[in-house]
Amino acid sequence: MTLNYQPITCHFCFETFEVDLGIEAQFCGHNVEIFDCEICCNPNKVDTEIDEGEIISLVVSDGNE
Numbered sequence: 659m660t661l662n663y664q665p666i667t668c669h670f671c672f673e674t675f676e677v678d679l680g681i682e683a684q685f686c687g688h689n690v691e692i693f694d695c696e697i698c699c700n701p702n703k704v705d706t707e708i709d710e711g712e713i714i715s716l717v718v719s720d721g722n723e
């Protein structure tokens with residue numbers, strides 16, 4: 659099972675949309691990706707900490723930095 663389509667809350671407009679993290683089932687570690695909001699189009703930096711394919715921490719911040 660992969661962690662596709664994780665709902666996140668936009669850092670800018672606070673709307674919720676789904677992003678495709680595309681993380682492998684056995685992945686361990688840190689993943690950072692930029693996703694443009696589907697509603698306001700601003701870049702959200704999605705910072706995740708993964709342990710064997712499970713999200714243990716997900717932080718959304720300003721992707722412009």
Ligand SMILES: [Zn+2]
Binds near residue numbers: 669670673695699
């Ligand atoms: Zn937005």
